[in-house]
Amino acid sequence: MQARRRLRCALVLALTAIGCSSPERPVAQSSEAAPIVEATASAAPEAPKPDPARLVDVTYHPANDSWEVQWRFSEPAAKILFDRRKSAKRNGVWTAGEGLRWVVEGSNELLVPIDAKPTKVFSARFATNDEQLGRSPPQNIRFTDGGRLLFTSQLGVHAIACENNGRCDRRDVGGARVWRFHTDTDWSLRVLGSAAKGQLEWAEPAGDLRGTYLYVGKLDPVANDGVRFLVDPAIPTWLADETKRRVPALLKFYAEKTAIKPDFEPMVFVSRSRTGEAIGDVNGRVLPGLLQLEAIGQKWDTASGQLKGQWFELVAHESFHLWNAQLARRDENAANEWLSEGSAVYAGSEALLSEGLVDQKSNDRHIVSSSNRCMANLKGPIFDEGAAASFYSCGAVVQFLIDRKLAKSGGAFGLLAATFAQAKTRGSYCTKDYLALLEERAADPVFVRDLRTWIEKGFAEDRAVFLQRMLKGAGLSTSIIPPKKGTNDAPTLRLD
Known part of the structure; x- marks a missing residue:
């Protein structure tokens, strides 16, 4: 979702058993649950509110581009554990508050009182940091005029209480969490549908x-x-206009294809970085209620057909995540990411075709190219967190094959729509749900068996022969090109 992507072609671009780990879960509130309320610096101050049971108090200091955070609990805690535990490295770049120290236990970073006495208040401070670690969104996104984005999940914590016998447990599971944000009185603060100054x-x-x-x-x-845009002043006018035109059109396209309309007004953040470098790269991600898009490098100063195609592909991919990651919640098991990423690549390809930015032949070449990347990178099942490098390529090929097989019954979009509709009642969707619906719709048990084996166990036969056979069944004729002698390269397919 957040990986950088380049144009696909020179023209426009150029587990043994699969299950859902948590089929029931709380449904996120609409991002428009709270209306936009603008407060001014001159407004009369409200009476202080009592602290909730779980409070995160965050202050941003524009003068030195730094942040302070306090976590307050109604009962004393022995330590706090962060929600996001992978690749955060907080203990290396954040400063623990007075009387606290960092403790690392496996992949867990914890803040602990130095005197080992439970406390109701924990704190830390840190500078703005836009480094991306792993696949998680960066802690901050910089706008060239000094504005900042802060990823709240990097600050989310749970209180840990310990008994005299040494047993420690989370004591705030499922409890409501309230955030209070502060900054200079002439600066705006915005979270989803809420906004105020100071x-x-x-x-x-x-x-x-x-x-x-x-x-x-x-x-x-x-x-x-129906979409709100907050655009960095350094974004060229042509790119800002392109974004404001493309996003609403894509949302309507996906709503029509899935028969599911967004029940919120999305916010789109568009930022600019590394403007002094002679590159033209992109980055993007989706979080509840919003898209975050980034134009990277100097090349974005001047419009071109290639750059417009590259930007459209980014926007199309990320926009579909509003469907497969928000309007329908994907199960938390990271192995299911092949389905959300693969379907977003497929949806973006369909949008490119619909807009005439690629022709069918170019799209066919893209599918064959994705097949080659899948052959080269996939080391086991697609349904495996370790297959992350193959989620995009293998997932896109799976969607293409399904689209052709179900052409008379709604194609891949129809199957995804049924999966999402089911998730609305169950709380989430996963690979198991998706394959069960495929089995119901496809009139070809051999096709379903082969696809299921590939997803659950990996290639069951010579990978080039398998993909050549599957693509032929989908109407694409290819030739197998053997690797060069003396190399360990995988064979490749070439579109006939």
């Missing part, structure tokens, strides 16, 4: 630990066709 309170949906982006800065969003 100070803002946000009640995080109970049980939803995905987090979102807080915006702090001086920009105001611009609304267009």
Whole structure:
């Protein structure tokens, strides 16, 4: 979702058993649950509110581009454990608050009182940091005018209480968490549908630990066709206009294809970075209620057909994640990511075709290219967190094959729509649900068996022969090109 992507072609671009780990879960509130309320610096101050049972108090200091955070609990805690535990490295770049120290236990970073006495208040401070570690969104996104985004999930914690016998447990599981944000009185704060100047309170949906982006800065969003845009001043006019035109059109396209309309007004953050470098790269991700898009490098200063195609592909891919990651919640097991990423690649390809930005022949070449990347990178099953490098390529090929097989019954979009509709009642969807629906719809048990084996166990036969056979069944004729002698390269397919 957040990996950098380049144009696909020179023209426009150029587990043994699969199960759902948590089929029932709280449903996130609509991002428009709270109306936009603008407060001014001159407004009369409200009476102090009592602290909730779980409070995260965050202050941004524009003068030195730094942050302070306090976590307050109604009962004393022995330590706090962060929601996001992989690749965070907080203990190396954050400064623990007075009387606290960092402790690392396996992949867990914890803040612990130095005197070992439980406390109701924990704190830390850190500088703005836009480094991306692993696949998680970066802690911050910088806007060139000084504005910042803060990924709230990097600050989410749970209180840990310990008994005299040494047993420690989380004591705040499922409890509501309230955030209070502070900054200079002439700076705006925005979280989803809430906005104010200087100070803002946000009640995080109970049980939803995905987090979102807080915006702090001086920009105001611009609304267009049911979408709000907050655009970095360094974004060229042509690219800002392209974004404001493309996003609403894509949302309508996907709503029509899936028969599911967004029940919220999305926010789109568009930022610019590394403007002094002679590159033209992109980055993007989706969090509840929003898209975050980034134009990287100097080449974006001047419009071109190649750059427009590259940007459209990014926007199309990320926009579909509003469907397969928000309107329908994917199961938390990371192995299911092949389904959300693969379907987003497929949906983006369909959008490119619909807009005439690629022709069918170019799209066929893209499918064969994805097949080659899948052959080269996949080392086991697709349904495996270790197959992350293959989620995009293998997942896109799976969607293409299904689309052709179910051409008379709604194609891949029809199957995805049924999966999402089912998830609305069950709380989430996973690979098991998806394959069960495929089995119901496909009139070809051999096809379903072969696809299921590939997803669950990996290639069951020579990978080039397997993919050549599957693509032929989908109407694509290819030739197998053997690797060069003396190399360990995988064979490749070439479109006939």
